[in-house]
Amino acid sequence: MAYSCSFKPLLLFLLFFIATSQARDSITTHLHFFLHENYISPNATSITVVNSTNNNPGGFGRIWIFDYELREGSSANSKLIGRAQGMAPEVSLGQRAWSVLIDFVFTDGEYNGSSLTAAGRATFGGPIERSIIGGTGNFRMARGYTINTLQYGDLAGHVIAEYDAYVVH
Template sequence: MASSSFKLSFLLLLAIFICSNAVELGQLKETSMTLYFQDWFGGPNPTLIQITGRSDGFMSYEKFGTVFVTDDPVTIGFDGSSAQVARAQGMYVTSALDGSISHVMISLVFTNEEYKGSTLQIQGASPQFERVREVAVVSGTGKFRLGRGHATFETIHIDVEKSYCVIQSNVTVLHY
C-alpha cells in the first residue's frame, strides 16, 4: 500500500513540475525561414578555410578527416548585398571514409534586430555531394530557446574563379 502511495505522490509531483515548466516557457512556436550563406572559400578574406588535410593549395572536401572552419555572413536574399541577419560559425569535418559525408556543426548567431543575440545550433551528417542536404536543428537560445527542427542546405550558385558560392538554407524550428 505504501509503495503505491509513494508512486502516486511521485507522479503527481512530476506532473506539477512538468506543467509549471510549460507555463514558464509559454506556447510552443514554429518559425520557418529561408537564409543565404555567402561563402568565400578563397581570396583575400575567406569565410571558409581548410585547417587539416591535403596541403597542395586545393580544398579537399572528399578526403577523410579534413576539417574546415567557417564564419559566413548569412543574408535574407540571394544577393550578397542584401540585409545580413546572422553569421554561420562552426566547422565541417569529412567524416566518411569514402568522403561522401561531412559532419556539420554550425551555430547560426543572429545579428538582426528581431533575433539579435539568439542562436540556433545545427548539427548532423550531411551527404555533401547531394543536391539538397538535410541536418538537424538540435538546440537554440534567446528567441529560439529549446529549439529543435531541421535545416536543408542547397548550393545554388558557385563561381570557382571568384572562390565564392551561395548556399540556400531552409530552416524550420519549433521553440518557446
C-alpha cells in the same frame, strides 16, 4: 498506510500536467535565409586548419573552419542578418562527406542576439538536412531541423546556399 496508495495517482497526475503544460508553451518558427561563402583568398570565409597528410581518397581527415555571412536574400547586396560559424571535418573514405557543426548567430532583425546550433552530415548532390540541437536568446532550448540546397556556385569561389529552418522553442 492506506493513504500512501492514493498519493501515487496524484503524483502521476502532477507529473503529467507539468510535462504537457511545457509542451503547450512551445512555438514553431520557420526561418528562411541564405548562406554566402567565399572560399578563395584574400576574403575567404572558410579555411582548412588540418590537412590530411596520408594518401587518403578525396579530403578524408581534412578539417575546415568557417565564418559565412547569413543574408535575407541570395544577392550579395541583400541585408546581412548574421553569421554561420563552425567546423566541418571530412569524414568518409567512400565519398566527399562532412560532419558539420554550425552556429547560426543572428546579428540583426527580430532574432538579433539569438543563435541556433545545428549538427549533421553534408554531401554533394541534393538537399542537406541537419538537426537543430540547441539555441540561445529567443531560441533557448530549441530543437528542430534545417534543410539547405545549393543555390549558386561559381569559379570565383562564391557559393550561396538557401536555408529553411524549422525551430521549436
